[in-house]
Amino acid sequence: MKELFPMKQVMGFVFSLLLTTVALAVYFLDLSFSVGMTILLLTAFIQAAVQLVVFMHAGETEDKKPIYINIYYGVFIALVTIFGTLLCMVWG
Numbered sequence: 001m002k003e004l005f006p007m008k009q010v011m012g013f014v015f016s017l018l019l020t021t022v023a024l025a026v027y028f029l030d031l032s033f034s035v036g037m038t039i040l041l042l043t044a045f046i047q048a049a050v051q052l053v054v055f056m057h058a059g060e061t062e063d064k065k066p067i068y069i070n071i072y073y074g075v076f077i078a079l080v081t082i083f084g085t086l087l088c089m090v091w092g
Contacts, residue, residue, distance in 0.1 A: 012054030019043045019050070
């Protein structure tokens with residue numbers, strides 16, 4: 001049965017606006033660098049997850065397991081690249 005009103009998409013949009021407002025508040029509030037970066041990183045990753053699940057319909061087909069495995073693999077490769085670069089350039 002098809003929904004007449006896309007409640008999931010509207011709630012995803014509202015949640016995206018809320019996350020954007022939180023990220024914008026970091027700019028206007030006088031926060032320390034570490035607290036501001038922590039909030040920005042958390043809102044960015046949550047925003048990416050909302051975009052994938054709600055607007056790109058990542059889990060709505062029968063092949064959702066391979067889709068999520070590819071996403072986890074991509075995040076793993078990105079984190080290894082970032083922390084490997086930090087290890088070599090800054091900490092090493």
